[in-house]
Amino acid sequence: MRRLTAILLAVALAVSMIIPAVAAAQVSTRIKDVAKVQGVRDNQLVGYGLVVGLAGTGDSDKVTYTNQSLVNMLKSFGVMISASNLKPKNVAAVMVTANLPPFAKPGDAIDITVSSMGDAKNLQGGTLLQTPLRAANGQIYAVGQGAVSTGGYVAGGSGASQRKNFPTVGSVPNGAFVEKEVPMPITDQEKITLSLSQPDFTTASRISEAIDQRFGQITDARDPGTIDIVIPRYYRQNLVGFIAAIEELAIMPDNAAKVVINERTGTVVVGSNVTIDQVAVAQGGLTVKIGQTIDVSQPPPFSEGSTVITANPTVNAKEQQAGLVELPESASVGDVVTALNAVGATPRDIIAILQAIKAAGALHADLQIM
Incomplete structure (x- = not known):
């Protein structure tokens, strides 16, 4: 266990953490905030x-x-x-x-x-x-x-x-x-296409279902990032109103579990749907201090001896008591943060601990290192 702790701390000493992981509850959002009409851009x-x-x-x-x-x-x-x-x-x-x-x-x-x-x-x-x-x-x-x-x-x-x-x-x-207008390709068409900001199969399916429930079967989710929408006849003279009605529909976006680590700045961001298997985490510190003292040997007066300077090295080792905590299976982000705080992990230690948990196969998330 001490060896594992030493490895964790050796990695943690190379980074520092500024922003701790914060759990965010998943809430519904507008289609306008996760997708845009294809062709409407700067x-x-x-x-x-x-x-x-x-x-x-x-x-x-x-x-x-x-x-x-x-x-x-x-x-x-x-x-x-x-x-x-x-x-x-x-x-x-x-x-x-x-x-x-x-x-x-x-x-x-x-x-x-x-x-x-x-x-x-x-x-x-x-x-x-x-x-x-x-x-x-x-x-x-x-x-x-x-x-x-x-x-x-x-x-x-x-x-x-x-x-x-x-x-x-x-x-x-x-x-x-x-001085000149850029033509937009959404006018004078029988259909429009939505492009998702973050392509995802589940989110695309939910957007398609929400639009079909409101306007009937008019959508076709072509891929995780593209949804084709046939403009109803009664809306073809009011395209702005039709797009506005779509943008205001509420859906529950879904994203893959992900932990993002920036080792240059020590920033860690953990998604709300990250879970872990049962695992034990130990956190402690080993401090080794090496120094030396100088001794001077002075001969008696009028003797033929010479002054001798001797360096005596000193080595002091101090190991902090490691805290051990068990994280239950399928723990949430809040459980992870609480458990890491319980073992006294500093923000910089969390990076190394998460990397070790991922290496052990207990972290069910994509660990992305920037």
Whole structure:
């Protein structure tokens, strides 16, 4: 038993736990929260632009593409200048990104994120010049411009500096206007398709049954993540109302038993449906301290002897009394947590204990290590 305890603690010393496992009761939820209509999604946009008006914190002369971009911009305004004559300390080249929400119409405003590409130190106080935002197909769907808000700062002087957050990344709330609408494939159709966020056979079957009970036999659960729904004739002129009625239906989602462990941060999350077989867990600690004391032997005065320094090593071993507890068969998460607390297991020990229980074949759950 001591050997098992030593192995458990040896693994546990490598990690620390921040959030203990919390049991959550399974409750019903809306279909809207576990599935979405296929084809209704955001679209990513990206663009290249310039931020001007910086207080000497922009790109240096070494960033050649900033100079070239500035020359091209001035040329479009009829100003002809050589890149070698520019010192753009107040200008920074940036990448602009945004998410175009579904059903966004021309003229709608969306948020954009501005990120420095060169060696600019700070984008605070800058203004993004008009930047076209393109989708993956190369077409322009929005145009962004406006004052950049960084949410951070850099301050310093006399060899000392202080920095908060990342001042080389900022945002422009409502800084882009939609120029082109993205067509959604759910209109003018006789059926729609639901996509589950977490594919699961049981959840898909329950969603299908709930919709059929409400509207009749109109569904076909194609696979664990896809459900085809035929739109009733009396709803084909009111597709929004039909989808809203489906989204509000309550179902009981089901998920596979899973224990997620993040060894880098020491976080453990245990699902509510995790159970274990009968098993005994011992928890204790063995501390070994090795040191040394220095003894000095000094010869009598006027003798021909010499001073001798001797190092005497010391070894002290102390083992804490191990606690032993028996977990009953099919214990719930609450039972596991209570039992581990009873043996005095610290949060960091729970990771190693759960891994050992899984290795023993007593933990009925998927142990996922991130």
